[in-house]
Structure formats: structure tokens, C-alpha cells
Amino acid sequence: MEQSASKKDQVRYRTAGTSLIVLLPPEVDDHNCQGIAGETEEYIRNRVVKRIVFDFTRTGFMDSAGIGVLLGRYKRMNELGGEVVVTGEDERIARILKISGIYQIIRSV
């Protein structure tokens, strides 16, 4: 079944040099995360990506599904000798990232 996501709920991608910037939606949950792994994989396959930047500027909610995506992309970029960073996270998102322990492997820029 097609998901009924409006434009603002969509994940947006932008490249800058060898960086892939993933602009996350207002709510990062299982539903909104489903395409991220596959879509970033497309970019990785078609160009040189040395860094994935997860941009939380628009995001006010995240649960463990988002942590799963960050971990999955971290492992993938590790294999490729690249890195994953996060940016733009507000207090609430930072709290989730802290509790998950993700800051031990992914830094905030």
C-alpha cells in the first residue's frame, strides 16, 4: 500500500562534494525511515560518497527506528572508509542520541 506522506514528511537528499546530506523529516520513526537505507545506497552506488550528514534541523521527534538507520549507515560507511555525522539536532533529539550511546561513534558537527 502507498504511504500517504505529504511533502514535508519526506526525506530530502543533497550532495556537496563527496558529502551526502540527508535532511530528515519532522518526525523520524519507523514509517518515515523506511526508504533511507535504500535511497542513500543509490547515491553511494552512483558517486563517491565519503560522508553522510544526517541533518535534524526540521526534526522534533525521533524514536529508536532513527537510531537503527544511523547505526546501519554508520556500518555501511565504515566498510567504505567513510563517515557518518549528525547536525542540527535540538535538545530532544540530542537526548535520544545520548541515551542510545550513538555519540560514542557518531559525532555532531
Added chain:
Amino acid sequence: MVSERNEETRKENQSESMRLQFESYSWNESFARVTVAAFLARLDPTVEEMEDVKTAVSEAVTNAVVHGYEGTLGTVTVEASIEGRKFTVSVHDDGVGIADIQKAMEPLYTGKPEMERSGMGFSFMEAFMDEVTVQSSPGEGTTVIMRKTIKEAPNGSDSPVN
């Protein structure tokens, strides 16, 4: 905001409950957590308490959708109640159930390792709620019951805007 209508003012220690039922579509994860948060709002929780409950409900409902029904269509039932300052929320599915609950609740354990999942769902529920109980057996579905005492707001100034 304080209601001035005497007859409709909520009393301290008043018991209330709600029940929400929906199909196991993943877009209902946000519907469930937002609805439960709206119900919780009458206890005048802090922004942090509100976020805690939203996250915990999101985790339990996602588990029902992803693991309980494994992508097939079923019904998820969310019930919540307030007794004084005690908030209880349960999430029930009639899906496959869990054979080893202890193992399922272990930090970083995931029943779907091929799917880039964190295995932190139950850990998040436990981190954000005071108490988490799981009732389940194979073929019998799963019920997750979570409790949290919402602190008395000092003067109502710390309540979320919406």
C-alpha cells in the same frame, strides 16, 4: 489554561480512560503517539514527560506493526488511563507473539537483524517509563503495559504549548 466552567473542570484524582483501535499500517505509529499525548496533556505534564510517553508509545506500536504482525494487516489496540497522577498505557496486538520475552527485551537484541534496526525499542520504553510489563506467548499476541507517574506541575508554567 484553567477552565472556568465549574461543571467541566477536571478534578485531581479523577479516573479517566481511553481506547484507540487501528490497523497495523506504519503511518498509524504517529497517529497513536499523538493521540495518547493529547490524552496525557490533561495531566499538565512537562515537555520532557510528554516526549517520554510519545517515544515509548511509538516504540510499542512499532513493535506491534513490525514484529507482531510482521507487515501483515491486523488490529492494534491502545488503551490509556489516568488515576490521580498515575498514567498507564497498554499496546496490544494479536500477532505472532514472543517466545522468549527476556531475550526480546535485551538491549540491542533485534528480531529482524537484516533490517537495520537498533534493537533499542524495549530499552527506550524502559528508559522513558517507570515500569514496563510484557505479556506474550507464541500465537497469542502481545500486550505491553507501561506506567509513569506524572509529576505535579509546580505552578502550571512548565506545560507544553500544544
